[in-house]
Amino acid sequence: GAVVSQHPSWVICKSGTSVKIECRSLDFQATTMFWYRQFPKQSLMLMATSNEGSKATYEQGVEKDKFLINHASLTLSTLTVTSAHPEDSSFYICSAREMAGTRNAETQYFGPGTRLLVL
Amino acid sequence: AQSVAQPEDQVNVAEGNPLTVKCTYSVSGNPYLFWYVQYPNRGLQFLLKYITGDNLVKGSYGFEAEFNKSQTSFHLKKPSALVSDSALYFCAVRDSFGNEKLTFGTGTRLTIIP
Numbered sequence: 601g602a603v604v605s606q607h608p609s610w611v612i613c614k615s616g617t618s619v620k621i622e623c624r625s626l627d628f629q630a631t632t633m634f635w636y637r638q639f640p641k642q643s644l645m646l647m648a649t650s651n652e653g654s655k656a657t658y659e660q661g662v663e664k665d666k667f668l669i670n671h672a673s674l675t676l677s678t679l680t681v682t683s684a685h686p687e688d689s690s691f692y693i694c695s696a697r698e699m700a701g702t703r704n705a706e707t708q709y710f711g712p713g714t715r716l717l718v719l
Numbered sequence: 720a721q722s723v724a725q726p727e728d729q730v731n732v733a734e735g736n737p738l739t740v741k742c743t744y745s746v747s748g749n750p751y752l753f754w755y756v757q758y759p760n761r762g763l764q765f766l767l768k769y770i771t772g773d774n775l776v777k778g779s780y781g782f783e784a785e786f787n788k789s790q791t792s793f794h795l796k797k798p799s800a801l802v803s804d805s806a807l808y809f810c811a812v813r814d815s816f817g818n819e820k821l822t823f824g825t826g827t828r829l830t831i832i833p
Contacts, residue, residue: 606762632819643809643823644763693762697819706751706770706813708821710763 602704603627604696606711613684614719621679621714623694629674630696634708635667638691650677674699684718691715721746723812725824732800733832740795740827742810752793753811753821754784763809769793770815780804800831 603626613619623633631652636644648669650656656669666688668680677696681688692715695708722745732738744750751770755763767778774786784795793810810824 602765604762634819634821643825646820649819691760695763707753707765707768709765710755712762713760715760 602698602707602709604694604709604711606694606714608714609712610715610717612717612719615685616683619681619684619716621681621692621694621716623677623679623696623711625675625696625709628696628698628702630677631674631699632697633671633677634695634697635669635677635679636693636695638693638713644693647679681716684716686718689716689718721812721814721818721822723810723822723824725808725810725827727827728825729828729830731830731832734802735799738797738800738804738829738831740808740810740829742793742795742824743791744793744810744812745791746812746814747816749815750793751813751815752784752786754778754782754793754795755809755811757807757809757826766795766808802831802833805829805831 605624607622633650635647638644646659647662648656648658650669650671652671658664671677691713693713695710697708698705724743753768754766757763766782767776769776769786777783782797808827811821813821
């Protein structure tokens with residue numbers, strides 16, 4: 601149980617294009633999803649917290665207009681990197697937690713990650 | 720502010736020997752503590768958590784961790800290491816007040832030597 605998928609697993613794009621990454625909770629409903637970025641040999645950096653049906657909460661220093669987050673349903677959140685540039689190249693990981701009141705509501709379950717390379 | 724320290728960047732253990740990966744934390748109030756494992760080019764896999772109750776928590780793949788409130792530690796342990804345990808391990812903490820943000824340590828690379 602508690603499986604989270606991400607699509608695509610890797611993407612290469614040209615500078616200036618936009619890339620959409622999907623995060624799905626496959627066997628549970630997730631009112632809250634999180635988007636992280638991981639640089640090589642470093643820990644995870646939280647970018648934003650996404651709540652179903654409301655606007656995402658971005659961490660300080662993360663550009664809202666560049667990293668668009670949509671959480672339209674209890675099983676799907678999307679991250680769109682707009683006008684991507686080489687410095688946006690990174691490993692993006694999402695996580696999801698079950699609805700409050702469920703047995704594992706405190707636990708974040710992570711997707712397999714999406715590696716983005718912007719040329 | 721909450722924080723996690725993993726004092727060892729790298730831990731090497733011979734196969735079959737016990738292993739320990741260290742973690743200390745700082746948080747307001749009671750902590751929620753987690754261990755995750757990451758294999759190359761993959762996301763994080765949940766291993767175990769401490770929320771409340773017994774200080775010794777058992778998790779996946781034979782791992783366990785002991786919550787020590789006085790030492791603010793949550794070390795990950797396994798009695799007998801396998802080569803397949805070689806990976807990057809992250810400790811994480813959040814508070815129990817409803818702040819959902821997880822704070823991660825910098826990670827410890829565990830290498831099991833055959």
